[in-house]
Amino acid sequence: MIIDSAPEVKLYTKESVELPRIIKDRFPRIQSVYQPESTNEIQQIFSLSRKNKLSIIPRGAATSGMGGIAPLRRSIMADLTFLNRILDFNKKKKTINFEAGLRWWELKQFLKEHSLDVYTCPTSLFSTVGGWLATGGYGINSFGFGHISNLVDSIETVTPDKKKQLDRKNPEFKYFMGTEGQMGIISKVTLKVRESKPSRHYLVLFKNTSETAGFISELLRSHKIHPVHIVYYDRNRLEHKNLLLNGKVFFPQMEGVLITLEDFSAEEDLLSLIERKKGILAENYLSAFLWNERYFPFSIKHFYPSILGCEATLPIKNLVPYMRRTKKFGEDYGIPLSTEATLINKNEVVVITIFPSDPKKLTHFLHLFLTYSLTHIAIKCGGKPYGIGIWNLPLLKKIFSAKDIQEFLFFKKETDPFNLINPAKSFSQDFKITSLLKLGYFLSSLFSNGYPLLKPIFRTKNHDSKKPNNHTSESEACANCGACTVVCPAYLKTRTEIVTAKGKLFILKQLLRGSHVPAPVAEKIFLCLHCHLCEHVCQSKLVLTPIWEKLESIVEKKYGRPKEKIENFVKQVESDPAYTQLFDTFGISSNNNHQETRNV
Ligand SMILES: Cc1cc2nc3c(=O)[nH]c(=O)nc-3n(C[C@H](O)[C@H](O)[C@@H](O)COP(=O)(O)OP(=O)(O)OC[C@H]3O[C@@H](n4cnc5c(N)ncnc54)[C@H](O)[C@@H]3O)c2cc1C
Ligand code: SF4
Ligand code: SF4
Known part of the structure; x- marks a missing residue:
């Protein structure tokens, strides 16, 4: 197609x-x-x-x-x-x-x-x-x-x-x-x-990063305990989880390490290490909550118009200086930073440090460049950016060695002589874009030490404890993660993402902004079963079906409602065995007949 x-x-x-x-x-x-x-x-x-x-x-x-x-x-x-x-x-x-x-x-x-x-x-x-x-x-x-x-x-x-x-x-x-x-x-x-294996999760809480790092380093020295997954959360990151739990405090004001074991023979050793290092073992439901949240790293988007941040690989030994420097940076500029760090081996972590920002405000532009300042801090702590995209083009030499870049360039020229695939990115850079970004990185790096005098310019609110409560904020709360695509029966039939939750929130945003959306495109938003499957996977935990009703009424006022088309579409999708299978995957019954309940 x-x-x-x-x-x-x-x-x-x-x-x-x-x-x-x-x-x-x-x-x-x-x-x-x-x-x-x-x-x-x-x-x-x-x-x-x-x-x-x-x-x-x-x-x-x-x-x-x-x-x-x-x-x-x-x-x-x-x-x-x-x-x-x-x-x-x-x-x-x-x-x-x-x-x-x-x-x-x-x-x-x-x-x-x-x-x-x-x-x-x-x-x-x-x-x-x-x-x-x-x-x-x-x-x-x-x-x-x-x-x-x-x-x-x-x-x-x-x-x-x-x-x-x-x-x-x-x-x-x-x-x-x-x-x-x-x-x-x-x-x-x-x-x-x-083979699939059962796993157990342990959340261990500490007062500060030094204590947490001390525990992690002993854990890594152990020859008996073999975790498969270890994640560090700073105080603010755990505080985000409290927001998701309706703002009631479940995670105490502490830092935490989530440890996942598949080999339970060393459980006793782990528990005695926790005791020795004076860690507090959190209740099981908290570790289970964090583990279940692993597929929703941006769920905090529910509360903010936008999340910015930096992602970098760091030597584990430099996690404490990194946290100290980013904490000062956040305090100096009045930005509530939060950090999560996943251990990828005994020597390195992937850190992701994020903060809220509002794209409607001028400060958002400045905040974007503060993400470079954070990357600069990571580099100063012996790290390198995780991922290139276009944003990290100025940092290519921090990611790959000069020898690697030469080899890659040679291979690219050989296999893609007309530079057809993903051109002008890292190995065949666009001079203008890269120069602009290099300048941005250079200037941003000057701000990495933190200047409290600039706090009034950069400051951002920690969180808006109100959940998105109108359709403008709902359309902005979409994290564009695409999780709702493959579970959407309408998408599986039409094969265009415009019919998915991500697509419909995009259309809603365009309409609310007053942008023109041609009738044949706008009409596609009616191709929906109101089946709620998108809500089950939504990264931003949005309640979507009421938004579909609102969106449909906006489009109806503009272009009318194609009743017959909707009825036929719903009938077609519901008669497809793939539709029932989708519901089975989520352990939900597809019995509610959307043909009847769908408000045509
Ligand atoms: C909620 C969330 C969680 C994330 N968690 C992680 C994580 O745990 N670890 C992590 O590393 N990243 C993570 N990421 C980043 C991202 O998911 C990964 O980089 C990766 O999985 C992207 O896959 P994609 O299919 O979305 O590729 P895309 O974003 O569509 O493409 C990524 C790049 O790869 C190229 N590309 C895509 N498919 C192919 C292909 N078949 N052959 C050649 N090139 C291709 C594209 O041109 C593009 O340059 C996360 C992102 C989000 C939104
Ligand atoms: S309600 Fe169902 S059909 Fe409609 S967008 Fe969500 S998943 Fe797709
Ligand atoms: S609506 Fe879809 S793309 Fe947007 S946050 Fe929810 S799951 Fe992700």
Whole structure:
């Protein structure tokens, strides 16, 4: 299918964390979105792009953010999420071969039926496997099982001229890991999987970061305790969880470490270590809550118009200085920073430090650059940015060694001589954009020491304890995480994201702003079953169905209500077995007949 209406194409370029408009507005428009379903179709898209002198932007679920899928040249987009078939499954060998647009959620659902599971996955469960291989690769259980690339047996890649099968030992394999789709498209993956295992979670609370770090370092020295997942939360991050629990204090004003064990034989050792280090073991329901929240890292978006932040890999030994410096930075500028750090091995953590900001205020622009100041602090603490996108282009040399960059450039020239795939990004930079960003980074780094005199300019409110209570704030509270896409029966039928919750909130925002949305596009918002499935997975925990009613009445006033079309659509979707299956996945009955309950 090809999507080419302007608002729909614009929706496909929306990311979970958007670039500043001053940069985004300079980008050319993506012409259309293609949805290849096979390697051959990818190759056809390459021929088309070469013929029409257009670049190609590979897109998974668009969760990577900060310009990961932004076009720097006239481009077409390849939405890879329909390249998602499971091709071969060897239960005995515990390997599975599938197309790379498969989402982690879909893969886990399939494996669950065979009592199997993945070793690791990102907290963005609805992102694609190919997208994660092309970006970060560290997430849940990385402490226990390492980077995702170590768990891949082989990949199939498609470049403008060739299709190649690369096993992990092939020297070319590394060119496709973490290089954000610039070398070619990962079309198939063979992944090692494992038996599903029960796990237990322990939240240990401490008064300050030094005590927490002391506990973590002893935990890491233990030869008996083998956690699979360890996450550190600072005070403010735990306070966010209290907000989600309706503002009632459940998590005390302390810092915490969540430890996940699958090997329970060392439970006693862990408990005695906690006692020795004077940690407080939190009630089970608090650790269970945090574990269940792992797939909703941005749920705090519910309370803020926008969340900004920086993500970096740090040596564990520098977590304490990093926390000390960021705390001072936050205090100096009046910004409530909160930090979560996931251990990825015995030496390193991935830290994510976030703060609220309001895009409607002028300070938002300044806040965007403070994220660079935070990255600068991480670099000063021996860290490096996690992910490139376009935002981190000025920091490329901090992410890759000069030798790696040379090698990547050479490979890119060889495999993509016309610079068709994700052009002008890290290995073939756009001079103007990079210079602008370099200047931004340089100036922002000057602010990383913190200047309390500037507090009145930068200050931001900690939280608005009111939940979004009108439709403007609901449309802004969407984190654009795309989790609602694959669970939406209307999307599975129409294959355009405009009908999903993310798409409809986008349309609502456009209409509330007074932007023109053409009738054929606006009408698509009626293709909805009011089935609530989007609410079950919503990152921002939005109550969506009342918004659909409001949106429908706005569009009805403008363009009328296509009653017959709605009735036929609902009938068609409900008669599809895939529809009932979706409900089964969530353990909910699909008995409520939406044909009747839907207000046509
Ligand atoms: C709620 C949330 C939680 C997150 N948690 C984590 C986490 O735990 N760990 C982590 O590392 N990241 C995390 N991220 C970031 C993001 O999810 C990851 O970078 C990754 O999973 C992106 O996958 P995607 O399918 O969304 O790819 P996209 O964002 O669509 O694309 C990312 C980049 O890869 C390229 N690309 C996409 N698919 C392919 C392909 N098949 N072949 C070649 N190139 C391709 C694109 O051109 C783009 O440059 C999170 C994001 C959100 C919103
Ligand atoms: S209510 Fe159902 S059909 Fe409508 S957007 Fe949500 S998931 Fe899709
Ligand atoms: S509606 Fe909710 S699930 Fe969908 S993109 Fe927005 S925040 Fe994510």
